Amino acid sequence: xxxxxxxxxxxxxxxxxxxxxxxxxxxxxxxxxxxxxxxxxxxxxxxxxxxxxxxxxxxxxxxxxxxxxxxxxxxxxxxxxxxxxxxxxxxxxxxxxxxxxxxxxxxxxxxxxxxxxxxxxxxxxxxxxxxxxxxxxxxxxxxxxxxxxxxxxxxxxxxxxxxxxxxxxxxxxxxxxxxxxxxxxxxxxxxxxxxxxxxxxxxxxxxxxxxxxxxxxxxxxxxxxxxxxxxxxxxxxxxxxxxxxxxxxxxxxxxxxxxxxxxxxxxxxxxxxxxxxxxxxxxxxxxxxxxxxxxxxxxxxxxxxxxxxxxxxxxxxxxxxxxxxxxxxxxxxxxxxxxxxxxxxxxxxxxxxxxxxxxxxxxxxxxxxxxxxxxxxxxxxxxxxxxxxxxxxxxxxxxxxxxxxxxxxxxxxxxxxxxxxxxxxxxxxxxxxxxxxxxxxxxxxxxxxxxxxxxxxxxxxxxxxxxxxxxxxxxxxxxxxxxxxxxxxxxxxxx
Amino acid sequence: xxxxxxxxxxxxxxxxxxxxxxxxxxxxxxxxxxxxxxxxxxxxxxxxxxxxxxxxxxxxxxxxxxxxxxxxxxxxxxxxxxxxxxxxxxxxxxx
Numbered sequence: 001x002x003x004x005x006x007x008x009x010x011x012x013x014x015x016x017x018x019x020x021x022x023x024x025x026x027x028x029x030x031x032x033x034x035x036x037x038x039x040x041x042x043x044x045x046x047x048x049x050x051x052x053x054x055x056x057x058x059x060x061x062x063x064x065x066x067x068x069x070x071x072x073x074x075x076x077x078x079x080x081x082x083x084x085x086x087x088x089x090x091x092x093x094x095x096x097x098x099x100x101x102x103x104x105x106x107x108x109x110x111x112x113x114x115x116x117x118x119x120x121x122x123x124x125x126x127x128x129x130x131x132x133x134x135x136x137x138x139x140x141x142x143x144x145x146x147x148x149x150x151x152x153x154x155x156x157x158x159x160x161x162x163x164x165x166x167x168x169x170x171x172x173x174x175x176x177x178x179x180x181x182x183x184x185x186x187x188x189x190x191x192x193x194x195x196x197x198x199x200x201x202x203x204x205x206x207x208x209x210x211x212x213x214x215x216x217x218x219x220x221x222x223x224x225x226x227x228x229x230x231x232x233x234x235x236x237x238x239x240x241x242x243x244x245x246x247x248x249x250x251x252x253x254x255x256x257x258x259x260x261x262x263x264x265x266x267x268x269x270x271x272x273x274x275x276x277x278x279x280x281x282x283x284x285x286x287x288x289x290x291x292x293x294x295x296x297x298x299x300x301x302x303x304x305x306x307x308x309x310x311x312x313x314x315x316x317x318x319x320x321x322x323x324x325x326x327x328x329x330x331x332x333x334x335x336x337x338x339x340x341x342x343x344x345x346x347x348x349x350x351x352x353x354x355x356x357x358x359x360x361x362x363x364x365x366x367x368x369x370x371x372x373x374x375x376x377x378x379x380x381x382x383x384x385x386x387x388x389x390x391x392x393x394x395x396x397x398x399x400x401x402x403x404x405x406x407x408x409x410x411x412x413x414x415x416x417x418x419x420x421x422x423x424x425x426x427x428x429x430x431x432x433x434x435x436x437x438x439x440x441x442x443x444x445x446x447x448x449x450x451x452x453x454x455x456x457x458x459x460x461x462x463x464x465x466x467x468x469x470x471x472x473x474x475x476x477x478x479x480x481x482x483x484x485x486x487x488x489x490x491x492x493x494x495x
Numbered sequence: 496x497x498x499x500x501x502x503x504x505x506x507x508x509x510x511x512x513x514x515x516x517x518x519x520x521x522x523x524x525x526x527x528x529x530x531x532x533x534x535x536x537x538x539x540x541x542x543x544x545x546x547x548x549x550x551x552x553x554x555x556x557x558x559x560x561x562x563x564x565x566x567x568x569x570x571x572x573x574x575x576x577x578x579x580x581x582x583x584x585x586x587x588x589x590x
Contacts, residue, residue, distance in 0.1 A: 101570035201552050214549045240563075246553050312533050323510060330511075332583050337576035343588050348513030360512055361525055367510040368498070368526070378533070383546030385539050390547060422525060423532045439552055464552055 002027040003170035003491035007073050007227040008254070010173055014062055014072045021062070021072030024173075025055035025116050028074045031491035032118065032171045035143075038489060041156075041166040043079045043137045044087050045119035054116045061114060070234045071114025076166045076175035079120035080127055081107045081218070082207040086117075090209045091135040092125045094335045094354030104207025105239045106176065106218045113234035118172055122162025125356045126326065127183055127211045130428040132161025133415060134358045142191060142412050143169040143487035147453035150488060154412040154454070157187030157428075163221045164191035170491030174222040174231055178208060180215045181314050182408075182432025185444035188221055189407035189457025192446040192485060194474070195221045196228040197432075199465045200439035201246035203232075204239030212321035213244075215314075215436050225445060225474040229253030232467065248465055256468035257475035262296030264473065267400035271307035272431060274409070280450045281406045288404055288447055288458045291480035292473065300400050304392040309385050310434035311426060316369050316382035317437075322359075323366025329354060361422070390438040397463045402473050405431050407444040407457035431459060441467045443474045447481040455485065498527050 002024050005013065013019055029048055036042050051074070058072030082088050082100035089095045103111070111117070122140040124132055132140040132155060140162040142154040156165040160177035164187035167175050177184035179197035188195025196219045203218040210216060220231035233254065238247040268289065273282070289299055331337035331350030338349035355363065369378035396403065408428055418425045435442040441464075444457040458477060462470035486492065498506075503523040507514045514522060568581060577584045 098574065101567065101573065199552065200549075240558060243555060244549060244553060306539070309536060309539055312536050315529060315533060316536075327511075331576065332585060333571075334574035335576065339586075341586060343585050344511065345513075346586060347511035351511055352513040355512065360514075361522065361529075363510050363512065364503075364506050364522065365526055365529060368502075368506050371506065371509060378536075380546055381536055381539075381541060383548065384541035384544040385536060386547040387544050388539070388541070422529055 001492045003031050005173060006224045007173050007222060007230055008224065010073055015067065017062070021055040021058035021116065022052055024072060025051050025074045028118055028172060035169055035171055035489060035491065039141045039143060039165050039169055040138050041122055041140050041162040041169065041171055042076065042119040043089055043091065043122050043162065046086065046117060051116060051118060058114050058116060068112065068114035069230060070110055072116060073114070073173050074116045074118050075110070076119060076121040076163055076172035077107055077117055078123055078160050078163050078176050078178060080123060080178055080209045081176060082209065083107055083117070083120065086120065088120065088209070089137070090126050091123045091137055092354065092356065092359070093136045094329050096136065096336065098335055102207060105204035105241060106208065106235050109237060110176070110234050115234065121166055121175055124159035124161070125359050126209065127159040127178055127180055128322070128358050128362055129158040130182070130186060130425055131155035131418070132158040133419065134356055136356060139415055140165045141415070143489035144192065144412060144454055145488045153415045155190065155415055157190035157412065159183040160187050160221060164188055164193055164195070167191070167193045167221050167223060168487050169489055174220060174227055176218060176235070177221045178216055178218050179436065180212050180318060181436045182429040184219045184221060185432045185442060185457070185459060186408050186428060188444040189446065189455065190412035192455030192483065192487065193221060193223055194225055194228050194446065195219065195444045196232060196467070197435070197442050198232060198236065198467055199246070199441045201244050202236045202465070202467070204237070204242040204245045206239055206241040210325040212318040213325060214321060215318060225443070225471055225478045226254045226257040228443065229257055229471045246465070251468055253467055253471055256471040259472045260296070261292070261472050261476045264297050264402070264469065265400040266292050266297045266299050266473065267302035267396050267403045268299060269302050269304045269307065269396070269403055269405060271304050272405045274430070277409060281409060281456065284448055284456045285406050285458065288477060291477060292404065295476045295480065302396045302400060302403065304396060304434065306385065306388045306392050307434055310389055310437055311430055313382045313385045313389065313437060314433045315426060316378050317386065319362040319366035320370050320379050321366070323363045323370065326359070326363055386437050389434055393438040393440055401469050403461040405459045405461065407431060407459040411450050411452065411454035411456055435461045440464055441470050443470050445474045445477050445481070446483045447477060448483065449485060498523050498530065
């Protein structure tokens with residue numbers, strides 16, 4: 001089943017000429033054709049002729065012995081990465097017809113490594129959301145269903161919900177995501193796949209539509225931990241066009257998977273045992289601890305005292321940066337324009353019509369916390385608390401190599417749930433946001449199913465620029481968990 | 496802190512988002528709900544703590560002072576919703 005492979009397996013199959021990149025691409029185009037109406041995972045599917053032409057070029061490189069590390073591998077691209085000549089919407093009416101004249105650094109790196117792009121995946125508008133319900137192109141749907149309840153549509157998580165749904169359903173071997181407060185890890189957990197948010201600075205932000213620039217980081221969403229390492233190798237690297245890009249060398253990340261984790265110290269942060277955490281989440285976490293102990297890790301209790309302020313700090317800093325970044329959508333230079341008699345009128349009409357509710361509210365919140373008289377009380381205060389959150393991690397990492405936590409406080413919920421109260425929706429990111437605030441790498445690995453038959457993920461958080469240890473531990477968890485379940489809606493199901 | 500209607504109107508004006516009068520109250524309530532929750536930050540003691548700007552994993556670097564980009568006027572103008580010759584267009588701003 002070509003749509004059920006990992007990147008690593010597909011790469012080996014292509015290298016051994018067991019199948020061609022064209023066959024692999026065609027199988028995925030067929031799967032998208034069958035499933036996208038139900039899942040709405042892609043906003044834009046590339047023309048078949050273009051996809052097959054990229055695949056043919058990959059086949060030629062295999063024949064010539066010049067294939068790159070992602071050569072011929074069909075993947076989805078979150079519709080937040082600018083792709084030259086291919087419409088890039090950020091799931092917003094504002095950019096519904098925007099065709100960038102340039103390629104983002106991350107997608108350019110993937111193309112240079114030989115990847116074949118299938119299309120642009122759905123997301124929450126401008127990456128703001130945790131359920132992919134804030135898309136101007138309609139919600140993406142989780143391919144998983146609750147046991148015995150095929151009728152209820154569940155959210156795939158967000159904001160990279162189209163990417164996670166596509167990878168879980170066999171509509172791409174892998175996909176790119178971006179993570180500002182959990183937007184790679186939480187949807188990966190909800191859809192039973194692997195998601196890696198690298199260290200801030202590892203992947204260039206150039207050409208990725210900005211949400212909150214001190215937090216945004218691109219990363220891979222894949223079916224295995226080794227795949228996440230492989231794809232990160234292709235995505236990462238220094239870029240002079242991003243002032244926060246790191247010029248550290250990019251290690252062979254995939255080789256970290258399978259390395260012994262014996263003697264590594266795994267911290268369990270006490271503050272993540274939040275009151276009211278569902279028993280199934282606690283049980284999965286305990287299981288993860290037991291697996292890592294069995295693999296030879298030493299498990300240590302640690303404290304991250306400012307954890308409970310992570311989310312509140314995030315909801316000051318992210319909207320502040322968002323209000324500043326999204327000021328560029330003025331109706332003049334690109335995107336939507338609504339005419340009005342005055343210049344201010346054009347701005348106001350364009351931005352009212354182009355932005356959805358959640359984006360508007362975040363811009364307004366950001367404008368408020370940055371406005372005269374409130375800046376010190378909110379924004380400056382949040383930046384100081386952010387320092388404390390980062391210090392918590394640095395202190396913990398003096399004694400341990402990684403931290404192990406649940407990725408999310410629940411499994412995927414139904415579309416329509418958690419929608420009335422924004423704070424309730426924000427709480428989905430309670431375990432993912434602190435690592436974003438500190439800029440450290442974090443990985444979500446699917447480890448099991450709950451009683452309703454839905455996937456649950458565990459999160460491994462590492463030191464700055466130590467993705468390798470994170471991947472090693474992730475590999476150990478993956479091996480112990482042996483997660484091979486597939487969702488009800490899948491390219492291989494009933495076909 | 497809690498938002499009143501006048502402040503909500505002022506923020507919308509600053510953000511250049513044209514909210515209708517009937518949208519203001521619902522927006523005010525939504526933002527107030529979030530602000531009420533955010534106010535728990537007041538209890539954190541940050542005396543002597545420096546603000547964190549970015550994630551401070553890299554130091555900013557200088558680049559060579561030379562032109563590295565440009566000559567792409569037409570490609571950029573092609574993204575604009577409305578142009579006139581080699582220019583963006585805006586409503587008349589000078590009487």
